[in-house]
Amino acid sequence: MFHALVQQIQQASTVVLSTHRHCDGDGLGAQLAVYSALRKLGKTVWVLNPDLPPKKYAFLKTKEIVGVSGGETPGADLALIFDTNDRRLVEPLFGRLENSVKQIRFIDHHPTLANGPQPTAGSVIDTSAASTGEMAYQLIKALGVELDADIARALYTALIFDTQMFRYVKGDPRSHLMAAELLRFEREPELVHQALFATYTVEKMNFLAQSLASAEYFADKRVAFVRVRSSEARAQGLEPDESADIIDLVMNIRSVEIGALLREDAPGEYKLSLRSKRAPVLALAESFGGGGHPFAAGAYLTADADTVRARLLDQMVAIVMRGSA
Ligand SMILES: [Mn+2]
Numbered sequence: 001m002f003h004a005l006v007q008q009i010q011q012a013s014t015v016v017l018s019t020h021r022h023c024d025g026d027g028l029g030a031q032l033a034v035y036s037a038l039r040k041l042g043k044t045v046w047v048l049n050p051d052l053p054p055k056k057y058a059f060l061k062t063k064e065i066v067g068v069s070g071g072e073t074p075g076a077d078l079a080l081i082f083d084t085n086d087r088r089l090v091e092p093l094f095g096r097l098e099n100s101v102k103q104i105r106f107i108d109h110h111p112t113l114a115n116g117p118q119p120t121a122g123s124v125i126d127t128s129a130a131s132t133g134e135m136a137y138q139l140i141k142a143l144g145v146e147l148d149a150d151i152a153r154a155l156y157t158a159l160i161f162d163t164q165m166f167r168y169v170k171g172d173p174r175s176h177l178m179a180a181e182l183l184r185f186e187r188e189p190e191l192v193h194q195a196l197f198a199t200y201t202v203e204k205m206n207f208l209a210q211s212l213a214s215a216e217y218f219a220d221k222r223v224a225f226v227r228v229r230s231s232e233a234r235a236q237g238l239e240p241d242e243s244a245d246i247i248d249l250v251m252n253i254r255s256v257e258i259g260a261l262l263r264e265d266a267p268g269e270y271k272l273s274l275r276s277k278r279a280p281v282l283a284l285a286e287s288f289g290g291g292g293h294p295f296a297a298g299a300y301l302t303a304d305a306d307t308v309r310a311r312l313l314d315q316m317v318a319i320v321m322r323g324s325a
Pocket of ligand 1: 026027083109131132162
């Protein structure tokens with residue numbers, strides 16, 4: 001799978017590594033693992049992201065390693081972009097890389113979009129991977145680089161984050177097998193678990209509680225809808241990505257099959273997050289101009305919230321009704 005890419009990496013002397021905006025533990029872990037691996041091969045490597053990583057990832061030395069795209073991007077032989085194949089989620093950095101880097105490749109486990117930008121030629125997309133970290137692990141093996149404590153911690157973070165502690169492994173043992181090998185080098189896995197999941201403040205817990213109390217349920221509580229405002233989350237000290245926990249909490253309700261979180265970032269500007277247990281919601285996310293995984297997808301949209309809510313509820317109720325018909 002990585003044969004052509006390994007050759008390109010071997011020939012490159014300078015490499016830029018990036019991931020999607022509002023990065024998560026998977027994209028960040030994958031890029032930091034490959035950063036360490038490429039440095040071991042003697043490459044000059046820049047980690048350059050569209051925005052700053054959330055503070056909770058400081059245990060991965062993000063402050064020392066991750067740069068944020070300003071005006072100029074370094075010239076390089078190759079850019080690898082992890083955990084997305086949608087260039088829109090890497091802008092405006094992506095456009096700058098097109099001007100300064102000879103080749104750009106995506107390494108990702110999301111399906112390519114039915115109606116949207118396609119990945120660059122030569123990109124590696126594997127939708128059977130439970131995390132992009134799993135693909136980074138395979139790439140590092142294919143490059144012949146030995147694992148070490150830094151690589152293992154970054155890969156373990158990616159794996160644990162995207163599988164949510166092995167809840168979502170796509171019915172495949174690969175995540176567990178990979179973890180078993182990583183744990184020969186990662187001697188404090190519980191530190192990683194806590195850094196990823198035990199990060200709440202009292203203020204954040206209270207914000208989540210308020211938001212959950214305002215959730216609406218439809219179609220025999222099979223459909224859930226929650227609306228939050230970024231400004232209110234920020235006032236409680238949350239970073240933008242942290243309100244996404246609400247949708248995962250709602251999906252812990254047994255009766256809920258489809259959930260939507262509509263986060264207002266600015267008047268008329270929204271981030272939509274969709275989750276589903278049975279019927280795919282990727283097409284629904286794409287109909288709002290977004291993308292993602294079959295059962296966890298989202299979109300950034302500019303719209304009137306009440307219109308979006310009505311359209312969403314119609315579609316979500318239709319999806320669960322179709323499933324039970
Ligand atoms: Mn991922």
